[in-house]
Amino acid sequence: MARLGSHVRPIWYRVKGGSMEPTFAPGDEVRLELARGRVAVGEVVVVRGVHGNLMIHRVVSVSARAIVTRGDACPFDDHPIPTGRVLLRAVTLRRGGRDGPIPRPPARALRPLRSILRRCRASLSAARGRWWTARPSSSTSTGGGSWA
Numbered sequence: 001m002a003r004l005g006s007h008v009r010p011i012w013y014r015v016k017g018g019s020m021e022p023t024f025a026p027g028d029e030v031r032l033e034l035a036r037g038r039v040a041v042g043e044v045v046v047v048r049g050v051h052g053n054l055m056i057h058r059v060v061s062v063s064a065r066a067i068v069t070r071g072d073a074c075p076f077d078d079h080p081i082p083t084g085r086v087l088l089r090a091v092t093l094r095r096g097g098r099d100g101p102i103p104r105p106p107a108r109a110l111r112p113l114r115s116i117l118r119r120c121r122a123s124l125s126a127a128r129g130r131w132w133t134a135r136p137s138s139s140t141s142t143g144g145g146s147w148a
Contacts, residue, residue, distance in 0.1 A: 011088070013046075013056065018122070019071030020044070020056065023103050024093065030056065030102075031092035038083075039067060044090035044102050050079045056090065058105055072105055 011032045015024040023044070024030060032046060039045055039059050046056045047069060057069035057078060066080040090102050 012094070015056070019073050020058070021073045022106060023058075023072045024056075025095070029094040030090045031094070031099075032088040033091050035086045035089045038062070039086055039089060042105065045069065045086050046088040046090070047081050048085040048087060049081065054087070 013030045013032055015026055015028045015030060018026060030044075035045060039062060041059050041062055043059050044056060045059055045067075046054055047067070049055050055069070055071075055078070057071050057074075059067050060070045060077055061068040062083075064083075066082055067086060068080050069078045070076070071078075092099050093102055094100075
């Protein structure tokens with residue numbers, strides 16, 4: 001928490017990516033607190049990843065020395081992270097001007113489908129007007145280039 005005089009200001013983070021959909025959508029705000037004590041499976045935390053990047057993901061397993069996280073929309077776990085790299089925990093979700101608790105994780109059976117849909121949506125929005133792009137390694141390619 002940021003300290004200003006004798007008052008503690010909450011830390012609000014605006015979600016940018018889609019790895020935690022449908023729990024967090026891009027543009028949602030999440031209130032964060034310092035991660036004191038042990039984290040539990042199911043909590044959403046901010047960690048410093050193996051490459052030094054900060055990410056907000058859900059804890060899927062905890063051991064004495066490390067935790068494993070995963071984005072709710074991701075099909076695979078992240079690399080194990082030493083417990084000392086857990087920085088913050090998410091405590092409140094603000095969506096559409098309304099505050100509420102952090103939602104529970106989506107059903108595991110739906111996770112692969114959500115991941116596929118998220119990637120398809122990202123692909124379509126990245127190449128508007130191009131429904132398909134031939135790749136040189138594709139057996140249907142005629143020498144590369146785009147078929148639009």
